Amino acid sequence: MSVALAVDVGTQSVKAAVLGHDGLAPIATAPLAVSAPARGAVEQDPRWFTDALAVAVPAALDLAGVAGRDVARISVSSQLDAVVLHDRDGRTFGPALIWMDRRAVREAQAFARAADPDRVFERTGLNVDASHAAPKVMWLRAHRPDDMRAASFVGSLASFLTAWLTGEVVHDLAQASSTLLMDVRTGSWDTGLAELAGLELERLPGIRPADTAAGTLRAPVAEVLGLTTRCEVLAGTGDDHASHLGGGGMAPGAVVDVVGTAEPVGARVEGAILDPDRLLETHRHAIRDQYLVQHPGFASGGAIRWLAGLLGVGQARVLELCEQSPPGARGVRFVPSLSGALVPRWNPEVDAVFAGLSFATGPADLARAVVEGVCFALRDVVDRMRELGVGHHVRVVGGGSRSRGWLAMKSAVLDAPLAVARVPDAAVVGAAMLAGMAGGEFGSVEEASDRLVGVVEHAVEPDPALVACYRDAHADYRRLFESAEAYGTPRRGERA
Amino acid sequence: MSVALAVDVGTQSVKAAVLGHDGLAPIATAPLAVSAPARGAVEQDPRWFTDALAVAVPAALDLAGVAGRDVARISVSSQLDAVVLHDRDGRTFGPALIWMDRRAVREAQAFARAADPDRVFERTGLNVDASHAAPKVMWLRAHRPDDMRAASFVGSLASFLTAWLTGEVVHDLAQASSTLLMDVRTGSWDTGLAELAGLELERLPGIRPADTAAGTLRAPVAEVLGLTTRCEVLAGTGDDHASHLGGGGMAPGAVVDVVGTAEPVGARVEGAILDPDRLLETHRHAIRDQYLVQHPGFASGGAIRWLAGLLGVGQARVLELCEQSPPGARGVRFVPSLSGALVPRWNPEVDAVFAGLSFATGPADLARAVVEGVCFALRDVVDRMRELGVGHHVRVVGGGSRSRGWLAMKSAVLDAPLAVARVPDAAVVGAAMLAGMAGGEFGSVEEASDRLVGVVEHAVEPDPALVACYRDAHADYRRLFESAEAYGTPRRGERA
Structure with a gap:
């Protein structure tokens, strides 16, 4: 056997x-x-x-x-x-x-x-x-x-x-x-x-x-x-590609959101569709004649781990702390450009920023601001996917798909229901799909998906009150990004 | 007796x-x-x-x-x-x-x-x-x-x-x-x-x-x-006024920097001199016919205590951490407007900001950025005092005058030697001066100063290498303030 x-x-x-x-x-x-x-x-x-x-x-x-x-x-x-x-x-x-x-x-x-x-x-x-x-x-x-x-x-x-x-x-x-x-x-x-x-x-x-x-x-x-x-x-293949396959990315209209240290987001397309705004990149996929339109990922789990290190707590504690701050994090905002910006624009000169800080700001507000900031970054990516018509239904995989609180924020920020993978380690699933196809166990990638991909559709539904709050907060986040970009760009010399 | x-x-x-x-x-x-x-x-x-x-x-x-x-x-x-x-x-x-x-x-x-x-x-x-x-x-x-x-x-x-x-x-x-x-x-x-x-x-x-x-x-x-x-x-009198007296503020040209939760900075003048830019306010002093041109103080020790609370450490630890980050805090900047801005302009709509954050940013960089930010705020106040001609020699009193590291940064940011009070609790000294004058122990405020005020002149000299570094960093801080102000002001509705 x-x-x-x-x-x-x-x-x-x-x-x-x-x-x-x-x-x-x-x-x-x-x-x-x-x-x-x-x-x-x-x-x-x-x-x-x-x-x-x-x-x-x-x-x-x-x-x-x-x-x-x-x-x-x-x-x-x-x-x-x-x-x-x-x-x-x-x-x-x-x-x-x-x-x-x-x-x-x-x-x-x-x-x-x-x-x-x-x-x-x-x-x-x-x-x-x-x-x-x-x-x-x-x-x-x-x-x-x-x-x-x-x-x-x-x-x-x-x-x-x-x-x-x-x-x-x-x-x-x-x-x-x-x-x-x-x-x-x-x-x-x-x-x-x-x-x-x-x-x-x-x-x-x-x-x-x-x-x-x-x-x-x-x-x-x-x-x-x-x-x-x-x-x-x-x-073999790239982890983003394997995760996309393992997250059910072959389904029509699927956008797979891979929540790890970074958060790459991709949609499968038939030809070399290119984003004229160059927010999204286009790769060859792991499946023959298929392409992956993807954003390579902003600091996500990495931002949470970074904050955990600053606060001297574990990552799980950061996600718990989130729940102790109200939606909008009491006005605290975070732009997660911890290694330069890749969204809403690629700009290596933009650093991360915490704004809206006051004496009332506590660790829970920082935690919530970080997770909300990461959700706002995702929204800018998904909006672009929708505008390009390459995908619209978001399926969440990766370690970050295990946090109910994070999923609830994400669903509200995107104003959309989310599907969530049963097995978060989607890259392993994707690699297994390729192995089964190579060995003849699966006659096609569709069969491989049917056999190995488990996704709970509508696992999270957006809360209407949160949706309204986050619509304004996202606009405010974008203003903060512009501000961080204007501040960051002339500093090139100093940091080089 | x-x-x-x-x-x-x-x-x-x-x-x-x-x-x-x-x-x-x-x-x-x-x-x-x-x-x-x-x-x-x-x-x-x-x-x-x-x-x-x-x-x-x-x-x-x-x-x-x-x-x-x-x-x-x-x-x-x-x-x-x-x-x-x-x-x-x-x-x-x-x-x-x-x-x-x-x-x-x-x-x-x-x-x-x-x-x-x-x-x-x-x-x-x-x-x-x-x-x-x-x-x-x-x-x-x-x-x-x-x-x-x-x-x-x-x-x-x-x-x-x-x-x-x-x-x-x-x-x-x-x-x-x-x-x-x-x-x-x-x-x-x-x-x-x-x-x-x-x-x-x-x-x-x-x-x-x-x-x-x-x-x-x-x-x-x-x-x-x-x-x-x-x-x-x-x-009796106000604590800022008593601290100014007790810090030796009657000496010609003295600017007394009172480093507590906030950091009020004042200079004694003979008449009602008003700052046309309204950065500095003008009070009656505790001494008859004297006025105090002062800035009522930005978040200072309070900002350090706030950061200590976020990091889950003591205040003294924040000052220790500072020493583990290089001058300029690896590009991290902090605007200390934790209860609105009072310097370089009064604007209640400006919140505090941490900018220049990256994956390389650790607690020591945040600590240093906070103390540097507070020093930059002080510089804007002292610059205005010098421009108005109301004072120029800075004497540091208050709990914050006990930190050698903070004094060294302050001296470099101001590009000036600092005098430091022997007794940090200058308000008690000032209150004692008034008591002695009322009781006839001291014939004049000058005699009261001579008897009770102890100041070590040139306690700290600016380090030329730091001076150059902080000249650029201060300019960058001012750019960040402008950016925070532009971001903050239209948010009035949201926070009200």
Whole structure:
């Protein structure tokens, strides 16, 4: 009896679960460290991921009561936008610069000067932003020249993992489409853009559809994971794409809101639909010939964790504190641009702000203002999706979908009912869908959705009194954003 | 051997000390509660003050080893801007609305509409602001009509204390000059302004010079305090005025910076000099024919206490945390308008703001930003004093003068050396000066200063590297204030 393994390599943890004939077994989790050595710098040692895999995979087998020899296939979803310098066998050179790393702001500006951002957006579907791979590669060349020279490949976390697992250096179209180096329509590396970033095409990973095999497990890795060298490894996909699939994103009109450290929000479309306002980006999806129009996510759970750290309490306590402040947080407002603004406009020079503070402001008001601010940011994203006509029904997944209070605020701010996923770990579900499709268990992505995606429709309905309150508060939040943007932009020099 | 008692009735505590032939004995303190029952509402029960006097006065006698029968005279300094409804014997009607109470914002607006604010400023030296007595009286008439009708006097904390102590309902020119009801030049109640506030002149306290006797102790009070009915009670003065005297404010060019919950800053002048920009107000001083040009104080120690409450730490910890963040607080800025702005402009619609927040922001950065923000507010006040030519050498007194780190920041922000008082409780020193002058121990205020005021000149010198950093940061702070003001002002409706 052969089974598959679905794995999600995230920021805070690696999660793994067995996909058997009865569906998805319980999920095993291994935590990950995150290093923030300087303002804007956010790194992870690639070894932390492989060490965590060596914990989570055997634990998942245990939880399912399955032997390693019965695992025919692994499907891995992983963080987008991480740059990892590596070799064919998974040797690495320096830490991964992960999606949160903002050090390449100047390089992004240089890239934008050299290549017209409108043209780049039209070609890649992406904004020229420090989060994407191309500016990070430029930063690495300037600041880590030895590592850049030594590594055979300038890859992603996905290509590093595939190399470590199989010896093949590939990742999927979805991963490649978040690099600023791929033509989103052709699905091939763009020679001109690679040249701008100073990269030879042969140092970039191969691009494969997500559900095709990259190779089979290398012997030493099979041993570490408790699997066999017969086990096939898929090209895998990005965590946003896997979460979108696992959250039921294939349903017509669905918008999947993935509430984690960041809060990416996406809608599936058939062609390369581009947002003329460039608030939303367009990726290739993990499903062939499908695209994902998405916002890559504003500080969300990350903002709550940040506030928890300031207040010296746990994250759960921040969500409890919210309930002790009235709707509108007694006039306190928060703009969650904790690593620059990505909504309602992309502007790396905008910092986060708490406004409306008074002697009457207590921790509960700050907590509520943070969660409300995150909901207002979501509303701006969802409004744009609706305007573009790419999606309208919001389905909430991720750890943040477990808080009733947060869901109630979100529903009122959006003035819409929300569907909520039964299993919050949607990326694992999405990875499992790809594994089942590759193995022939599911004949189509629709069948995979039917079998694995569990969503409670109308799990939350908007409270009319809250809707009215938040309509005004959202307008006020937007005024505060304008104010923060006007204040922030001329400060470029000081912070650089 | 007769001695005098100097008492300061503040917000956080009542302090008392014996003035004997050897100078001032150690200070006894009794804490006070403060009640903030709603946004903008800050009250104290008048009984809390008399109860605290009954603790602090006997304790001061103990500390000095003096018998109550030897106390010939009491000099009391007390909070400005508190409104107390009371009778001739000290019976009260409702709580004191203290200086921090901001509920009378609408009444201040109504007063300003009825009386041209320019004319009022020219007449009284004051801004039409909710902190002053006239709007508070209007608020009490609307919201506490029974108390307003029942009380014989619409007084100050000083007039209540004098009534309770002696049965005479008086306070001094300094107290009266912060009500919006007194002509600052003539030192008499202004009939027109009293009429605007709906007050009959006979319900206002009598006005006496600070160092004249109001009366002698009533028998029941003498017993409670452990004194005799022969003990004379001076008219007393405002705490800002007493602190200014006790901080050495009579020295030519001195600016006394009183660092408490708020941070009033004043300079003595000979005539009724008025600030054309109305940032500074002009009072009668506690010394005959002298005036005090002063800023009534922005949130200072109060802002630190507020942040300590948010972070769940003690106030001292906030000052320690400051040292763990570099100058400029990693780009975090704080505008300390926690009860509306009083500097660089008076605007009750401006709230406090934290800007420049990022994932790298920790509690130490918030702490440093708060203390820096308070220093920037001080700089705007001192700059105005210098422009007006009313003072330039800054002398720091009050609890906040004990922090070396805060003094170093302040000195760098002001780009000036600072003198620091040996005894931080300058209001007690000032009250003692008045007692000694009334009793003939000191022939003049200059002699009183020479005998009682201890100031270490050049206690702190500005660090040139910090000066340069803070010059830019102050300009940035001012930009943030403009931004907070533009954001705050149209929100009037929402918060009312």
